[in-house]
Amino acid sequence: MDIIPAEQGDSFLGETPPSRNSRNILNSTQCYIQDVEGKGRGVFASHEIPAYTDIETSPVLLFTSVEYEDHGRHTLLDHYTFKWRDGRMALALGLGSLFNHSQAPNVSYRLEPGTESIRYTTTRRIAPDEELCIFYGHSLWFQAVDIPNTVLAEEAPDDEWGGLSRLQGEDEDDIYDVSLTDGDPDDLILEHNLPFTRLKLIDDEAEDELSAVQTEPAWVVDIPDPKYIASLLKWLKQVGYDTPALTHLKRIRKTGSTTTLLLSTVSSTPLVPQLPAEYSLPAPYTLQIPQSAALTQIALQHKTTFWPTIYAPRKKFEPQPWSRAKVRWARDAMRTVIEEANASKTGGDLPIAAHVPVPFDEETREATQMTHSITAHDTRVSTAHPLHHAVLNLVRLVASQRAAASTPDVTNTAANPDDTDGRNGAHYLLTDLTLFLSHEPCIMCSMALLHSRVKEIFYLSPMKKTGGCGSIACLPKLPGVNHRFTIGQWKPFATQKRGLDSMVIEEDIDA
Ligand SMILES: C[S@@+](CC[C@H](N)C(=O)[O-])C[C@H]1O[C@@H](n2cnc3c(N)ncnc32)[C@H](O)[C@@H]1O
Incomplete structure (x- = not known):
């Protein structure tokens, strides 16, 4: 194969190369990439997208944690990889690695181990040319552009504890003393500037707060006429579908003009549920629903993308400032x-x-x-x-x-x-x-x-x-x-x- 010299290669076979800022549609749901001030590249919607729409499925590359520790962590990949369910590290291909972080994300995502991919779904209606952002978690390694000045940030404008990259490798004793002796003792220190890392004790769920939602398939049915809701809820009880296994979810979801009733999980009802004939309901179908209640507001937003979920914060283990x-x-x-x-x-x-x-x-x-x-x-x-x-x-x-x-x-x-x-x-x-x-x-x-x-x-x-x-x-x-x-x-x-x-x-x- 001939190696194309740099200038020639840059000219993209004689045509003008596409610029990072031109609106090149890059996936089947018409998303495009554009530079955003202070963030690098970001993913954008080229047209209005309804809430709860799958906008991207990105296959992932998986690394063992050893491979990652020894190599990946020391490279640019560190900004793009995250923990897969089984402890391996994952790099999303496609557009997956280019979603920026937002404190108020408009996209949630779900790891799909079966296909080794990640599915990205809108959490609300998206306006044309709006940036599509996900939530990376609470411990960011960069100064996020869109985070509003929260109380914590305001009270500790620059606590001089510095970012990890600045402090690591510095060769002075008691480097932290400088900031500790100065400054108001009552200032709250941001989580990522604390001198320790807290281990998560509520394993899976706590992880879910920060990354992907764990889901399972469930049977649902669209109700053509909302006046049937009350009697259908009664019917659910009579037939035993009203089990405690689903108490973390609401039974009814309204999207636009469609009202949908949650029947039961597929694991408890493997065959298509038989519906009462008098309501002339359409055939039930399956959807992914969250497996647990939302512990935080952010999780609530993510989980509700799949199905309206109950908010049940567990105060006891929430980290104190x-x-x-x-x-x-x-x-x-x-x-x-x-x-x-x-x-x-x-x-x-x-x-x-x-x-x-x-x-x-x-x-x-x-x-x-x-x-x-x-x-x-x-x-x-x-x-x-x-x-x-x-x-x-x-x-x-x-x-x-x-x-x-x-x-x-x-x-x-x-x-x-x-x-x-x-x-x-x-x-x-x-x-x-x-x-x-x-x-x-x-x-x-x-x-x-x-x-x-x-x-x-x-x-x-x-x-x-x-x-x-x-x-x-x-x-x-x-x-x-x-x-x-x-x-x-x-x-x-x-x-x-x-x-x-x-x-x-x-x-x-x-x-
Ligand atoms: C997974 S990449 C996202 C795509 C990236 N912007 C790019 O151009 O390749 C993560 C990196 O994007 C940047 N980033 C993501 N969200 C950001 C935000 N809200 N504010 C500033 N930088 C952000 C940070 O540099 C972060 O390390």
Whole structure:
């Protein structure tokens, strides 16, 4: 094959090359690509498109997570790939990679593993020449153009915590101190600028909030006359189609002049449902419906693209905003951990440490009666006891210090009739407390933390081969556990570099 010299190739076989700004229709639904100020290229509608229209199906290229970690992540692909359901990374072909992000997206998308593709659907009516945008999630790696100034953004205009790319690789100690000592302590710090990454505990659903909607097929039927709705809803109950499995969805959808009734899922009714003859209904057909209620407004918008969905926010696990003062508190706690880990090593033990600071907010300080911080380190070597891990030592220390404070004579509970805590083991509880750790705890320690009812933990070094809080397992995520604690992985460059090197331990040690 002849290689065309650059200038000749540029001239596109002698014709004028199509410009990125000309309206070249690029897919079957007449979308085109155009440059948008501050965003690069974007996808546009060439004509009006009704709500709930499939506008693009993009096949995907899938990479293993190892391939991605070793190669893709270090290239431009990093801006275009996202997590596929099975943990692989996906790159959308076709127009899929060119949809820009919007906080108020007009397009939602669904991963279709069967065909290894992604289907993009409008969430509302689209005007001619309107840009088509999807929602990338809450942690953006760029300054988004269309995000309005939210309260958080206004309160922390430039908190100087900087973007990851700016800070990574800088070679100064305590680089974060600059921003922490300046600035209003009450400023809220944007999520992506926090010195840790929160692990998602509500697995699939939380993921769905940020990416694609999980759906399943269901039978629906169009109702020619809305006056039948009430009697059809009664009929649904009589025939047993009104099951709890569909309570996260509304039963009726109105699109333009069409009213549609949700009958049942295909998994529960594999054969075409038999409809009452008196209403002269058309034949039922199948549609994809969301599998769960919407936890956030954005998810609601996405899910309703498929079928009107119930909004059921789950407040408990929603991340709370952090102020600059709270970040300082956490940074100081993490420093103590690093110092303790290093002291442990100097004393001949493993450099693994755990620390519970006095709670940041007054309410928790009062509720927990935690008036001073408690720190422990691993003592497996010095005590020749294989179970003396830092976490277990710390839980024991908390218990013994509390017991000492409340019951001088712990053997004589009769003398202390009010000491119900001591008798039922509540001294060991870390309820409402935050734990800072040098290393991700092993399975045994993670289980101990579950029992201890700790509120949240932050660890610095993930333990890929032994960690029970996100690496080989994530105990608080297991189905059936009776307590969940939240987990934050500290960004190593978010703290001083001094002392970090000596904290490195063998990968297969249980921390
Ligand atoms: C998947 S690509 C989207 C297509 C991209 N605009 C292009 O020209 O190739 C993601 C990148 O687009 C840019 N981008 C997407 N949405 C944006 C927005 N709302 N504001 C600014 N840049 C945006 C960011 O640079 C991001 O890394």
